[in-house]
Amino acid sequence: MIRKILILIIAIFAMPTLVMADYPNTSIGVIDINRILSDADAAISAAEQIEEIATEIENEIKLSDEEIIKEQNLLIESQSIMAPEAFESKRSEYEIKVQKYNGERQAKLVRIDELIALSRNNILNAMKPILEEISNEKGITIILEKASIMLNAEKMDLTNEVLKKLNKSLPTIKVSRD
Numbered sequence: 001m002i003r004k005i006l007i008l009i010i011a012i013f014a015m016p017t018l019v020m021a022d023y024p025n026t027s028i029g030v031i032d033i034n035r036i037l038s039d040a041d042a043a044i045s046a047a048e049q050i051e052e053i054a055t056e057i058e059n060e061i062k063l064s065d066e067e068i069i070k071e072q073n074l075l076i077e078s079q080s081i082m083a084p085e086a087f088e089s090k091r092s093e094y095e096i097k098v099q100k101y102n103g104e105r106q107a108k109l110v111r112i113d114e115l116i117a118l119s120r121n122n123i124l125n126a127m128k129p130i131l132e133e134i135s136n137e138k139g140i141t142i143i144l145e146k147a148s149i150m151l152n153a154e155k156m157d158l159t160n161e162v163l164k165k166l167n168k169s170l171p172t173i174k175v176s177r178d
Helices: 002-020 033-039 041-078 084-138 159-169
Strands: 028-031 142-145
Touching: 028 084, 028 159, 033 041, 033 084, 033 159, 041 084, 041 159, 084 159
Parallel strands: 028 142
Antiparallel strands: none
16 A cells, blocks of 8 residues: 555656656747737738728729619609609619629628738738747747736847838738729
8 A cells, every 4th residue: 555655656746757858948928919910011001001992992882872872863753754664673673783782882891801801911921930030049939929918027028029020021011902
C-alpha cells in the first residue's frame, strides 16, 4: 500500500516535467488589430475609396428611387383613362420592374460591405508575414489580440512596430467597385 502511494506521488511530481518538456518557453506579444485596421495607411486609403464608391452608389439609388416613384405616379394617373386589362398589364410590368430594381439596389448595398471585408482581409493577410518576422526576431511564441486581454505590460504591445512595417510594405490598397 505504501509502495503504491509512493509510486503515485512520484508519478504526480514527474508528470509536469514530462509534459512541459515538449513545450518551448512561452513569450507573449499583444497586438491591437482594431487600431491597425483603422490607423494603417492602407486602411485609411481603402476607407476613403470605399466612401467615394458608397457616395456614388447612394446617388445612383436616389436617382433610381426617383424614377420608380415617377413611374408609379404615372401609372396611378393613367388608371382612370386606361381599360382595366391594359392597366392590370402595366401594373404587372411595374411590379416586376420594382422587384428587379429592389434586387439590384440590395446587391449594390451588399457590395459596399464586401469591399470593406475585402480591404480588411488584404490588410490582415499583409500583416501575417510581419507578425511572423517580429515573433521570430523577438522569440515570441504567442500573439494575442489586445481586445481579449484585460491587462498587459506595455513592452508586450507590438502594434506600433507592426503599423510601421505594414505602412512600408502596404502603403495603399486599390479598391474597385467592379
